Amino acid sequence: MIFCKRVLIRVMLVYFCLSSLQLYAQKSLKGPKSSLIIGVVTKVEGNKVEVLSRDNYLRKLTIDEQSKIKFLSFENTEKVIKADYAISVSVKDEIIQSATLTLPVTNEIVEPTPEMLKMTPPELFKITDLDGNGQVSYAEIAKVLERSPKHGPRKFSKSDRDKSGALNLKEFELQLTRTEWWNLSRKTPEEMFKPADKDGDGLLNKEEFALFLGKKAHLNTFFNRADKNKSGSLDLEEAAAYIDEEIFPSKKAKNIKKANKLEKEEKP
Numbered sequence: 001m002i003f004c005k006r007v008l009i010r011v012m013l014v015y016f017c018l019s020s021l022q023l024y025a026q027k028s029l030k031g032p033k034s035s036l037i038i039g040v041v042t043k044v045e046g047n048k049v050e051v052l053s054r055d056n057y058l059r060k061l062t063i064d065e066q067s068k069i070k071f072l073s074f075e076n077t078e079k080v081i082k083a084d085y086a087i088s089v090s091v092k093d094e095i096i097q098s099a100t101l102t103l104p105v106t107n108e109i110v111e112p113t114p115e116m117l118k119m120t121p122p123e124l125f126k127i128t129d130l131d132g133n134g135q136v137s138y139a140e141i142a143k144v145l146e147r148s149p150k151h152g153p154r155k156f157s158k159s160d161r162d163k164s165g166a167l168n169l170k171e172f173e174l175q176l177t178r179t180e181w182w183n184l185s186r187k188t189p190e191e192m193f194k195p196a197d198k199d200g201d202g203l204l205n206k207e208e209f210a211l212f213l214g215k216k217a218h219l220n221t222f223f224n225r226a227d228k229n230k231s232g233s234l235d236l237e238e239a240a241a242y243i244d245e246e247i248f249p250s251k252k253a254k255n256i257k258k259a260n261k262l263e264k265e266e267k268p
């Protein structure tokens, strides 16, 4: 009995530590003192860099000798920090520890057109290579294929196997496999639904939905978002609507709200 209690306490402790760690990881990306900042450079003066974070805090940062600065996909552009560049940076007491910079990217939603869903990788490569130089840069990806300030730079670096700063067709194909809408549009929702519905009752419970998505990360959040009528399971219609919103972010409720708000602000 005592043994059981000890084990239970230990399990609870581990669980508690893990959940506070998770909380910490989430927190560190938000707020005026976050240690990770994703945003846009607004001003540069000597070794001082001002960054407006995604959650709208102006951060006054300093570069010192230890700061590691990476310029992602600058190709023929001079590797100097300038206003409007996108930045993701880790800081300690507002000193830059490491930073990755990219050329300016749009704030608008980037999503595929229905035609793009049917294109082959070489066809997509051609339309993404906006300047037609035979290579796809990070800025071109962020304009045409997918805009992801948080994960985009890391995904691009991984795909750029030869570290040339741009993607050739082979590397571009790797990038596609890291692109959400690409992965979700290789099969129809029906084709994805059937094998995931293990007990064949025509509905997906949470475990089956994980099979449907092919991943378990953030499962609760995604499941709740998909389960529109809060029945605790998903029918094909709900699952298909979920996929549709993931492929076309402009169809997500929060983005529709944001767009309406912007429109109102423009017409006072």
Ligand SMILES: [Ca+2]
Pocket: 128, 129, 130, 131, 132, 133, 134, 135, 136, 137, 140
């Ligand atoms: Ca190009």
Ligand SMILES: [Ca+2]
Pocket: 160, 161, 162, 163, 164, 165, 166, 167, 168, 171
């Ligand atoms: Ca490359």
Ligand SMILES: [Ca+2]
Pocket: 197, 198, 199, 200, 201, 202, 203, 204, 205, 208
């Ligand atoms: Ca089922």
